[in-house]
């Protein structure tokens with residue numbers, strides 16, 4: 001007989017936590033920045049994924065969703081594929097000014113891409129670039145299909161009509177969140193909580209109580225915000241884990257899977273429903289192995305919801321659907337990645353051989 005013991009799980013580290021007076025409070029994840037050797041191939045995947053091109057030059061490609069945001073995805077032409085970083089907006093110029101005084105921050109300058117405004121550019125302790133914007137102008141909302149009318153139990157909304165969502169790439173509404181793997185977990189988490197005001201929604205911990213995955217959200221007071229805008233994953237080196245984009249409903253997620261499969265792309269994981277954040281999800285890899293998540297129906301929290309702490313495991317990643325494949329979290333085995341991991345193991349206060357082995361046992 002199996003006896004289930006409900007053990008209390010607690011966080012044993014200082015971060016992530018809520019700071020009473022952060023340097024600034026980010027109010028929006030505005031965009032992500034990538035480098036790619038071939039902008040045409042990048043554009044083809046992202047269009048098939050459901051993003052809309054804003055502009056493209058020989059060197060820069062900008063894309064957006066249907067929400068009234070100027071752009072949400074920026075790709076620079078470069079020799080090697082690389083994830084560069086993210087953009088966050090703050091509500092006041094005072095906050096931008098305070099951030100621009102942090103070590104390594106650039107002086108406030110006009111933001112030159114669509115939407116404009118002013119920006120300061122920071123680098124987080126893991127080396128990801130953080131472009132903080134203030135005064136960015138919104139854009140016209142783009143047309144999109146309405147959510148399908150569902151017959152739910154006793155509630156019949158659709159009589160004498162079939163469900164026929166169009167067989168096209170599902171229109172991405174907006175960039176939702178980004179998940180980053182980092183070696184220096186405590187310093188990186190502190191950067192986002194102390195300086196950008198992110199607050200933990202859920203923290204999944206290892207047996208020693210240190211965080212394996214933390215889901216951080218924006219603090220927008222009484223205004224509900226996504227369960228997570230940034231997820232930080234304990235890894236062996238800094239790298240993008242995935243980025244996520246909101247779709248209108250579950251049929252859009254399903255149609256996205258059909259279209260991407262028919263067009264020959266690499267499936268990563270799904271369809272399923274997450275536990276923490278509750279999204280119905282489906283993950284697809286681009287040609288460089290970077291995972292892009294379609295999702296709908298995510299949780300929304302106001303600022304007063306306290307963080308949850310739970311034990312991390314592969315089973316804790318979804319409540320239904322395909323189990324999370326080990327390829328999803330497997331570290332890169334390139335020589336460069338192995339050398340970086342060995343260096344970080346010696347150097348990072350958040351990594352030990354024991355922790356690496358525990359992570360490998362849980363996710364390898």
Ligand SMILES: [Fe+2]
Nearest residue numbers: 177179244293
């Ligand atoms: Fe996600």
